[in-house]
Amino acid sequence: MEFMIKTMIDDNVFRSKFIELREQVTEILASISGCHGFDHTERVLNNARLIAKMENAPDIQIIECAALLHDIGRSEEIASKGKHCHAAFGAKIAAAMLEKMRFPEPFAIQVAECVRKHRYRRGVQPETLAEKIVYDADKLDSIGAVGIGRAFYFAGREGAVLHNSAAEAMAAPEYSHGDSAYREYLMKLRHIEGKLLTEAARKLAAQRAGFMHDFFEQLNRETDLK
């Protein structure tokens, strides 16, 4: 059985603290446009609430805070050109913010762990249900219509090609001229459904993944590419 400290705050106290926390996060993420701005965080928060409900997760307060804070280290990662990992760095910022706002320490620790583990890397993987839900909520925002939109948005921002063939896409390095939305789909997005950790997220992902698949089929038909 997994080890977990149950930490619940009085709901009224939590709601008022959460509003304040949300305002701080909005301000911090305001400078980040597009794929990882506050709108992404808001969608991840909505996804996390939905998955938590479907999974009957007990730690809804931790999940909500972690979803809100999951990308809080993003601007440090951008500023350091990838040297700082936004998940590891964000976990520290998240813990500091919650402590400053007098959230209980065990609560802050669990939120920070969700933030640290939302980016699946070797040796760092979600273990508790709360950690799995935050991870899945973030991944869910990379697929479906939102995922398609984000992939083309990224290509436009980086000046990559609008579309290319599967062979061209697979041969292109990251951040290159060939780093198209189709490359993102072939290399990452189409594999996400199979990497989700909760039953609820897999259920929500199925339709989105199929939709995304149909989209690129249609794009290939319209452009005469494969």
Added chain:
Amino acid sequence: MEFMIKTMIDDNVFRSKFIELREQVTEILASISGCHGFDHTERVLNNARLIAKMENAPDIQIIECAALLHDIGRSEEIASKGKHCHAAFGAKIAAAMLEKMRFPEPFAIQVAECVRKHRYRRGVQPETLAEKIVYDADKLDSIGAVGIGRAFYFAGREGAVLHNSAAEAMAAPEYSHGDSAYREYLMKLRHIEGKLLTEAARKLAAQRAGFMHDFFEQLNRETDLK
């Protein structure tokens, strides 16, 4: 009955001239990335060939040259920040290129007219079948999966929001932070099907328009916006 000078060149001569013309256009459009680069021109050329076949258009050589040259004035429009219209300016460049390559004058004039009229403005509208086909071929590349991709690509390039509500999108000015892909859809893309001039293009557009409509419905569901 519409006035039209029938101009056909020997097919072998045309093919060799067309390859040369295509190389020149590729070079001129190489500096334009994304929404109006050479890949867009190639898709418009494919669309034009398809529509011409479905419409049994007699002037296939004129249509092919005009589709290839339709955006040839694009970089001048960009350089002049919209002062030069790429269609009007492009018509002059197209005529000069064709004359230099010793295409017959009546042929060059008809191609230039297709280029000039591919952008529907007050007082300038496609009249001949060839002009209508080039206009429709260009519009067809703005809808469907390609249209969706181009709209998000543009938003990414301009640093606009990924998505917003219909009310926010409709209230936002062009080239503003709120100039999202959804704004492009609401203001322009959803109306394109009804503005097409040939039966063939309307047939090709129907599925693409429906696909695009479904996409934004799905995007609104995923993001909880309308």
